[in-house]
Amino acid sequence: MSKLPKHILVIRLSAMGDVAMTVPVLRAFTQQYPDVKITVLTRAFFSPFFRELENVSVFPAEVNGNHKGIVGLYKLSKELKNLGIDAIADLHNVLRTNILKTFFFGKRFVQIDKGRAEKKALISGENFQQLKTTHQRYADVFEALGFKLNLSNPTFPKKAILNEKIKILLGDTSKKLIGIAPFAAHEGKMYPLDVMKDVIKTLSKEYKVILFGGGKKETDILNEVKTTFENVINVAGKLTLTEELDLISNLHLMLSMDSGNAHLAAMLGVKVVTIWGVTHPFAGFAPFNQPEEYALLSDRNKYPKIPTSVYGNKYPETYKEASRSISQETVVDKIEYIISVKVGI
Missing domain, CATH: 3.40.50.2000 (Glycogen Phosphorylase B;)
Structure with a gap:
C-alpha cells in the first residue's frame, strides 16, 4: 500500500451551501486523523467557515482575478505546489478542477463522484429513492485517499460569544x-x-x-x-x-x-x-x-x-x-x- 499523504489539498470553490457541507466532513477528518494537514482551496469569502478547524488552512482561489483562465490556473498550481501538498481531494469536479488536475500530474488526485446517472434517474421518476448524501460523497473521496471517515458521531463548536x-x-x-x-x-x-x-x-x-x-x-x-x-x-x-x-x-x-x-x-x-x-x-x-x-x-x-x-x-x-x-x-x-x-x- 502506498504511503498515506501528510498534507491534502481539498478543492471546493462554490457555491456557499456546497462549501458549508464540507465543514462537518473536515471536522470529522481532523478529529480522526489529527496528524494530517489540510489546505482548502476555496473563495476567500468562505474562509470563516473553517476558522475553528484544527490543522486546516484556507488558500484563497482568485478565479475571477489572478487565477482566471488556463494561464491563471497554471499559476495557481505552481503556488499550490510550493505548499508541499502530497495529494488532492477534489470535492467539486468541474472543468476548472479538471484543468488543475492536468497540472498536478504525478500527484494523487481523487475526484468526487457526483452520481449524475442516479440523480438523472431520480428526476425522471425512474428511481425515486434516497441517494447517497453529498457529505458521504465527500467522505468517499477521502476514503479513496486511504482515510476512512465515520460521520455518525459528529461534534460541533460551542456557541460563539456575541460582540x-x-x-x-x-x-x-x-x-x-x-x-x-x-x-x-x-x-x-x-x-x-x-x-x-x-x-x-x-x-x-x-x-x-x-x-x-x-x-x-x-x-x-x-x-x-x-x-x-x-x-x-x-x-x-x-x-x-x-x-x-x-x-x-x-x-x-x-x-x-x-x-x-x-x-x-x-x-x-x-x-x-x-x-x-x-x-x-x-x-x-x-x-x-x-x-x-x-x-x-x-x-x-x-x-x-x-x-x-x-x-x-x-x-x-x-x-x-x-x-x-x-x-x-x-x-x-x-x-x-x-x-x-x-x-x-
Missing part, C-alpha cells in the same frame, strides 16, 4: 431565537412569501425571529416584514459573514429553504427545519445531521414530478408554488415541537 454590535442589534434576548432564511436561488425552492409572513407572525408572538438574506431586493423585502411584526429583527446586510455565523450558532433553530443557510446552521450544530419546493432530500442535499422529519416536503400527490431538477432551476410553471401545499400550521407546529421537546425548555 456588542450583534447584542445591540438583537436587543432583548429573553425569548428563544429562531432564524428564518426565506430565500433561495430559484423561486420554485421558496415558500410563498405571503404564507411565510403568516409563519413569522405566529412565531414572533412567542419567539424572537431573526431574518437572514442578502442583496438589496431581499433586504428590502425583509425590512418590510420586520416593520410589520413585533419581535422580528432583520440582519440582512448588517453583519460580516463571521458575525452572521456567530449569531447563527446562538439560534435555537433555523428555518430555511433548501439553500445555503440550512447548511450554515447545520455545520454549527443548530437544529434546522427545511422547506422543500421542487427539490427533494433524496438528491442528497439535506443539511447535515438533521432528522428526516425536520424536512417538510411538498405534496407529491399534487406535484408528482418532484424533484423536477437537482438544484431547483428547472420546473413546470404550475410547480412554482409547490411548497404552498405545506401549510403554515405544519411549519409552526414542527418548529414548536422541536424547540419544546427536542431542544428543551
Whole structure:
C-alpha cells in the first residue's frame, strides 16, 4: 500500500451551501486523523467557515482575478505546489478542477463522484429513492485517499460569544431565537412569501425571529416584514459573514429553504427545519445531521414530478408554488415541537 499523504489539498470553490457541507466532513477528518494537514482551496469569502478547524488552512482561489483562465490556473498550481501538498481531494469536479488536475500530474488526485446517472434517474421518476448524501460523497473521496471517515458521531463548536454590535442589534434576548432564511436561488425552492409572513407572525408572538438574506431586493423585502411584526429583527446586510455565523450558532433553530443557510446552521450544530419546493432530500442535499422529519416536503400527490431538477432551476410553471401545499400550521407546529421537546425548555 502506498504511503498515506501528510498534507491534502481539498478543492471546493462554490457555491456557499456546497462549501458549508464540507465543514462537518473536515471536522470529522481532523478529529480522526489529527496528524494530517489540510489546505482548502476555496473563495476567500468562505474562509470563516473553517476558522475553528484544527490543522486546516484556507488558500484563497482568485478565479475571477489572478487565477482566471488556463494561464491563471497554471499559476495557481505552481503556488499550490510550493505548499508541499502530497495529494488532492477534489470535492467539486468541474472543468476548472479538471484543468488543475492536468497540472498536478504525478500527484494523487481523487475526484468526487457526483452520481449524475442516479440523480438523472431520480428526476425522471425512474428511481425515486434516497441517494447517497453529498457529505458521504465527500467522505468517499477521502476514503479513496486511504482515510476512512465515520460521520455518525459528529461534534460541533460551542456557541460563539456575541460582540456588542450583534447584542445591540438583537436587543432583548429573553425569548428563544429562531432564524428564518426565506430565500433561495430559484423561486420554485421558496415558500410563498405571503404564507411565510403568516409563519413569522405566529412565531414572533412567542419567539424572537431573526431574518437572514442578502442583496438589496431581499433586504428590502425583509425590512418590510420586520416593520410589520413585533419581535422580528432583520440582519440582512448588517453583519460580516463571521458575525452572521456567530449569531447563527446562538439560534435555537433555523428555518430555511433548501439553500445555503440550512447548511450554515447545520455545520454549527443548530437544529434546522427545511422547506422543500421542487427539490427533494433524496438528491442528497439535506443539511447535515438533521432528522428526516425536520424536512417538510411538498405534496407529491399534487406535484408528482418532484424533484423536477437537482438544484431547483428547472420546473413546470404550475410547480412554482409547490411548497404552498405545506401549510403554515405544519411549519409552526414542527418548529414548536422541536424547540419544546427536542431542544428543551
